[in-house]
Structure formats: C-alpha cells, structure tokens
Amino acid sequence: MTSGCLLSQAIHVATKLNIPGLLKDGPKNSTELAQATETHAPSLYRLLRALAGAGLFVEDEQGRFTLTPLGELLRRDVPGSMAAAGLLFGSTLQWPALGELLYSIQTGKPAFDHHFGMTLWEYYMSHPEEHDIFQYAMSSFSAAETHAILQAYDFSGLQSVVDIAGGHGQLLVAILQAYPEMRGTLLELPEVVRQAEGVFKAAGVAQRCEVVSGDMFASIPAGRDAYIAKTVIHDWQDEQALALLKQCYNAMPSHAKLLLISEVIAPANVPDPSKFMDLNMLVSFGGCERTAAEFEALLGAANLKLKQIIPTRSPLSIVECVKG
Numbered sequence: 001m002t003s004g005c006l007l008s009q010a011i012h013v014a015t016k017l018n019i020p021g022l023l024k025d026g027p028k029n030s031t032e033l034a035q036a037t038e039t040h041a042p043s044l045y046r047l048l049r050a051l052a053g054a055g056l057f058v059e060d061e062q063g064r065f066t067l068t069p070l071g072e073l074l075r076r077d078v079p080g081s082m083a084a085a086g087l088l089f090g091s092t093l094q095w096p097a098l099g100e101l102l103y104s105i106q107t108g109k110p111a112f113d114h115h116f117g118m119t120l121w122e123y124y125m126s127h128p129e130e131h132d133i134f135q136y137a138m139s140s141f142s143a144a145e146t147h148a149i150l151q152a153y154d155f156s157g158l159q160s161v162v163d164i165a166g167g168h169g170q171l172l173v174a175i176l177q178a179y180p181e182m183r184g185t186l187l188e189l190p191e192v193v194r195q196a197e198g199v200f201k202a203a204g205v206a207q208r209c210e211v212v213s214g215d216m217f218a219s220i221p222a223g224r225d226a227y228i229a230k231t232v233i234h235d236w237q238d239e240q241a242l243a244l245l246k247q248c249y250n251a252m253p254s255h256a257k258l259l260l261i262s263e264v265i266a267p268a269n270v271p272d273p274s275k276f277m278d279l280n281m282l283v284s285f286g287g288c289e290r291t292a293a294e295f296e297a298l299l300g301a302a303n304l305k306l307k308q309i310i311p312t313r314s315p316l317s318i319v320e321c322v323k324g
Contacts (some may be wrong), residue, residue, distance in 0.1 A: 005235070008089055009048055010050055011051070011056070011086045012086050012087065012091065013048060013142065014086070014190060015086030015087055015090075016098055017037040018037070019033060019037070020067055020071055020072070020074040020075045020076075020083070021075055022036055022037070023067045023071075023087075024067065026066075027064035027065060028064060028065060029062070029063050030042075030044045030045035030063065030065070033048070043132075043247045045063075055070050056070055056071035056074065057071055060227065061221060070152065074086055078142050078310065079143070082141055083140070084136045084137035084141070085137060087133050087137065088133060091133065093123070093127075093133070094114075094132045094284070094323045096111075097110070097115055098111075098280070098283055100115055101282075101283055104279075104283045109305040110284060110285060110286040111282075112269070112283060112285075119285075120284055120285055126267060134169055135167070136170070138231075139170060139306075142167070142171060142230075142312060145171075145230075145261075145315075145316055146171050146174045148312035148313040148316070149261060149316070149318065150174060151313060152311070152318060153310060153312075153314070155179050155182065155226070156173055156179065157233040158179070158225040158226045158257075159181065159182060159183065159225050159263070160182065160223075160225045160226070161175060161224060161226040162184075162185045162186075162220065162221050162224045163184065163186050163187065163228045163230070164187050164216050164234050164248070165187065165188060165189075165229065166186050166187070166196075166228070166230065167188070167192060167196070168195055169186050169196040169199045169202070169209070169211075171230055172184045173199060173203040173205055176203075176208055177203065182208070183208045183209070184205070184209040185209070185210045185211075185212055185224065186200075186209065186210070186212065186222060187212045187214055187216055187252055188211070188212075188213065188216075189213070189214075190213045193212075193213045195210050196211055202308045216232075216244060217240070217243055217244060217249065219251075220247045220251040222252075222253075223251070223253055224252075224253075225253075225256055225257070226256060227248050227256065227258045227259065227260045228252065228261065229248070229255070229260050229261065231261065231262060231316070233260050233262055233290075234262055234289050234290070235285045235287040236285075237286060237288065238298060242301055242302055245298065245299065245302035245304060249302050249304055252323060254265045254323055256322075257307075257320060257322060258304065258320075258321040259320055259321070260295070260318075260319040261316050261317075262289070262317065262319060263289045263315050263316060264289075264291065264292055264295065264317045265278065265289050265291045274315065277289055292309055295309075295319055300324065303323065304321045304322070304323060304324055305323070306320075307319055307320045308320050
C-alpha cells in the first residue's frame with residue numbers, strides 16, 4: 001500500500017509513451033519499443049518488467065512483451081479505455097498537489113493552489129495542453145458512466161432536460177438518443193460550448209438540443225422537467241454547492257426533478273474508493289465527496305428534498321431530488 005505511488009507513476013509513463021498502443025498488433029522487445037518512443041532501452045525494460053509483474057504485460061522467453069487483457073484497457077482506442085486515467089493521475093499537474101496532501105489536511109485548503117499559486121481552473125485557462133488531458137479524462141470516464149446511468153434510471157415521461165456543466169455533452173447526447181421525444185439543453189462555459197455544438201451535430205441530435213453559454217452560479221434555464229448535474233457538486237464546498245442548488249431550485253417548476261449524479265461515500269469502516277476520491281477533490285479543487293446524510297442536509301438548506309439514491313454499475317449514484 002505504501003509503495004502504490006510507484007505503480008501509479010509507472011502506469012502513467014507507459015501510457016504517456018503509448019506502449020499499449022505500440023503492442024496492439026503483437027509482441028515487441030524493449031529495444032524496438034525504445035526506438036519507437038525515443039527512450040533508453042535498458043531503463044524502459046525495467047519499467048515494462050515491473051508492469052508485467054503487476055499484470056499489465058507478459059514477458060516471453062525472448063524478452064518480448066505482450067499486452068494482457070488488463071493492459072488492453074490502457075490502449076486509447078478501446079471501449080472502456082483507462083488511458084485517460086493513466087495520463088491524468090500520474091501527471092505533473094496532479095502529482096505535485098497529491099504530494100502536498102499534508103498542507104490540505106493542516107489548512108483545509110487546496111494543495112494545488114498552494115503549490116501553483118492559482119486555482120486549478122485558472123491553471124487550465126493558461127495551459128491548454130493540460131486542460132485537454134483533463135477533458136479527455138472526463139470524456140473517457142463519461143463513456144462508461146453514461147451507460148451505467150441509462151441502465152439505472154428511467155427518463156421516460158420527461159419532455160425536457162437541462163445538463164448543467166455537462167462538458168461536451170456526451171451524457172445529454174446518450175439521453176436524447178435513447179428518448180427521441182425529449183428535448184435537451186446544455187449549460188456550459190463559452191469555451192466548452194463551441195466544442196459541444198459539434199458533438200451534438202455529429203450525433204444527429206442538434207435539432208433537439210439547445211446550447212446555452214453561461215455561468216451556473218448566475219442563472220440556469222428555467223421551466224424544464226429535469227435538471228442534471230453530473231460530477232459537478234463535488235467540485236465545491238458547501239457554501240458554493242448551496243448557491244448552485246438554490247439556482248436549481250429557482251429554475252425548477254414544482255414537478256421537476258434534480259438529478260445529482262455523484263459518488264456517495266459509504267458508511268464508516270466500509271472500504272470505498274470514494275473516500276480516496278474525496279481526498280483528491282480536497283487537494284485539487286477544495287471540493288468534497290459527500291455521504292447520504294450530508295447530501296440530505298445540503299439539499300434541505302436549499303428547500304430541496306432527497307427522494308432516493310439510486311446506485312449505478314459505476315462509482316456514481318443518482319441522487320434524485322424534488323422541491324421540498
């Protein structure tokens with residue numbers, strides 16, 4: 001457990017070098033892979049040997065490496081790819097903040113801001129390459145999560161839905177494709193909206209989807225049947241989260257539903273990856289994951305009522321809310 005950081009960083013380097021992609025057509029030795037990646041062959045061999053021991057590759061008697069089914073998930077061109085996670089969690093963007101977790105524990109403030117002298121969002125504005133990695137990771141995670149959400153929740157009977165801070169719109173596209181009578185609205189920041197419009201056109205749902213550029217803390221399109229905020233609420237501490245929920249309340253008709261799609265922390269002593277994701281949110285954004293009780297209290301402060309929590313076949317649950 002104490003040396004887990006070594007495995008995470010080794011996976012990051014192999015993914016960044018696209019070793020899994022280079023092995024998709026068959027086995028190669030470290031010399032061939034070093035030539036393709038412009039790396040030091042003996043050192044690359046040591047990396048591959050370690051990851052073979054972790055079950056990502058298999059080394060044969062000729063010193064050639066082959067992908068295992070687990071290693072296949074680090075290819076960038078396969079369904080359910082984890083390549084984005086490999087790139088993100090070991091990156092020079094994520095790594096320094098995680099290395100200063102102690103600062104966040106001592107102060108309750110994001111270690112990222114302390115290390116870089118700016119918020120993560122400000123950093124992304126001036127570092128487009130890192131922002132692209134983040135968006136790639138979010139889109140990659142969303143593909144598997146979207147399937148799980150559609151399996152778990154019945155959207156029938158809803159005529160209109162707003163996806164709040166829905167990124168490039170993958171979830172909204174999937175919902176509109178599954179429910180042809182529904183109309184959708186994506187609310188996002190201006191720089192994201194431009195890319196999302198192309199996604200809707202390519203998916204053939206642009207005529208049923210309105211794209212709104214705006215700030216979710218200032219105004220949310222009103223009068224729709226459902227409002228979705230997927231992996232949004234955990235970016236914020238309670239004060240900002242409450243401000244967002246109040247905007248949702250103001251926009252919702254009396255019959256509307258609010259779906260907070262988020263990780264929900266398991267009870268005390270239960271092993272749960274959400275408890276570690278919570279630490280990641282602390283150092284990165286100053287945000288947090290929440291327990292069911294914490295969701296209920298936060299919603300109550302916004303005059304909203306927690307109706308039910310629906311688990312999905314992913315780390316996310318659907319926290320269904322109505323007006324109180």
